[in-house]
Amino acid sequence: MASHRRPKQPSRARVTVLTTAAAAAVALSAQAASAAPSEKPSKDEVKSKVDKLYQEAEQATEKYNGAKEKQDKLEKQISTLQDKVARGQDELNQLREGIGTMASAQYRTGSIDPSVQLFLSSNPDDYLDKASTLDQLSSQQVEALKKIQEKQRELAQERQEASDKLKDLAATRTELGKKKREVQGKLAAAQKLLNSLTAKEKAALAAEQSRASRASERSVLGGDTGSASSRAGAAFSAAQTRIGSPYVYGATGPTSFDCSGLTSWAYAQAGVSIPRTSQEQANIGTRIYSVNDLKVGDLVFFFNDIHHVGLYAGNGQILHAPRTGTVVRYESMNTIGGPFMFGVRV
The missing domain is CATH 3.90.1720.10 (endopeptidase domain like (from Nostoc punctiforme))
Known part of the structure; x- marks a missing residue:
C-alpha cells in the first residue's frame, strides 16, 4: 500500500544557505553584465590602431598599384600584338593571292604543274619538306612558298604570345580586385575606429x-x-x-x-x-x-x-x-x- 507521508521539509538553516547562495549568484551575474561591455579605448589607443590599419592599407595600395601598372602594360602589349597579327594575316593573304594568280596563269596555258597546287595549300610545310617537290619548282616559286611558311610560323607565335598575355591579364585583374577590396577593408575598419571617438577627441x-x-x-x-x-x-x-x-x-x-x-x-x-x-x-x-x-x-x-x-x-x-x-x-x-x-x- 502506497505511503501517504508528507515529504520532509528543508530545515531553516538549509533555506538560509540556499537563499544566500542565490543572492550571491544574482550579484555576480549583475557584476558580469555590467563588466561585459569592454571599456571604450582611449584616443591614443584608437590612433595607434588606426595608424596600423593605415600602414596595412598602404602596403596593399602599393601592391594594387603594381597590379594596375602590370594590367596597363599587358593591355598595351596585347593591343600591339593583335595589330601585328592582323597585319600579318593581311600579308599572308596577299602572298597566297599572288601564288593563286600564278597558278591561274599556268592553268589557262594548259601547262599547270601538279606541284603548283601546293601554292594554294594552307600548310605548305608538308610539301617543302619533300625534295622531289622542290625539284619541280622554280626558284621564284620556292621563295614565295618560303615566305608563306615564315609568315605562318610568325603568326602562330604572335597568336600564342597574345593568348598567354590574355591569360596573364585575367589573373592580374583578379589580383587587382583582391588588393582593392583589401585596401577598402582596411580603410573601412580604420574609419569605424575613428567614428568611435568623440568630436572633442577627433579635434x-x-x-x-x-x-x-x-x-x-x-x-x-x-x-x-x-x-x-x-x-x-x-x-x-x-x-x-x-x-x-x-x-x-x-x-x-x-x-x-x-x-x-x-x-x-x-x-x-x-x-x-x-x-x-x-x-x-x-x-x-x-x-x-x-x-x-x-x-x-x-x-x-x-x-x-x-x-x-x-x-x-x-x-x-x-x-x-x-x-x-x-x-x-x-x-x-x-x-x-x-x-x-x-x-x-x-
Whole structure:
C-alpha cells in the first residue's frame, strides 16, 4: 500500500544557505553584465590602431598599384600584338593571292604543274619538306612558298604570345580586385575606429597633426634647402605646389595622390620618368644609406618592405602623401611610423 507521508521539509538553516547562495549568484551575474561591455579605448589607443590599419592599407595600395601598372602594360602589349597579327594575316593573304594568280596563269596555258597546287595549300610545310617537290619548282616559286611558311610560323607565335598575355591579364585583374577590396577593408575598419571617438577627441587628434606639420614646415624653411641636382630641385618644387592635396589610394595627381603617385608625378614635372610603385622606385638611381648624406629632392623609403616613399625636404623632414585622411604635407622622418631604409638619388 502506497505511503501517504508528507515529504520532509528543508530545515531553516538549509533555506538560509540556499537563499544566500542565490543572492550571491544574482550579484555576480549583475557584476558580469555590467563588466561585459569592454571599456571604450582611449584616443591614443584608437590612433595607434588606426595608424596600423593605415600602414596595412598602404602596403596593399602599393601592391594594387603594381597590379594596375602590370594590367596597363599587358593591355598595351596585347593591343600591339593583335595589330601585328592582323597585319600579318593581311600579308599572308596577299602572298597566297599572288601564288593563286600564278597558278591561274599556268592553268589557262594548259601547262599547270601538279606541284603548283601546293601554292594554294594552307600548310605548305608538308610539301617543302619533300625534295622531289622542290625539284619541280622554280626558284621564284620556292621563295614565295618560303615566305608563306615564315609568315605562318610568325603568326602562330604572335597568336600564342597574345593568348598567354590574355591569360596573364585575367589573373592580374583578379589580383587587382583582391588588393582593392583589401585596401577598402582596411580603410573601412580604420574609419569605424575613428567614428568611435568623440568630436572633442577627433579635434584633439587633428590639432596634434596640424602642430606637427607646422613644426616640420618651420624646420624645412629654416634648414639647408640645397638639392642634389637641378632635376631633384625641380621635382621637389613641383611637389611643394601640391601641399594640401588629399591622399587617395591609387591616385597619381594632379589633384590627389598616394605616396608613390606623388613622387612619380613630381619627377615627371621635372622631365624625369620614374617607375610607379615605391618598390620599383627603390631600384633606380644611387642609394644613400645615411640621413646626413641626403639632399633635397632625394627619394626616401621607409619600412622593411619599402611600401612608403617621399621626397627629402632637408633638416630631417620629408614632403609626402602620408595616408588616407591626410593631405600632402611636411613631416619629420621620426614620426613616419616605420624605419628609414635608404634614400635614392635620381
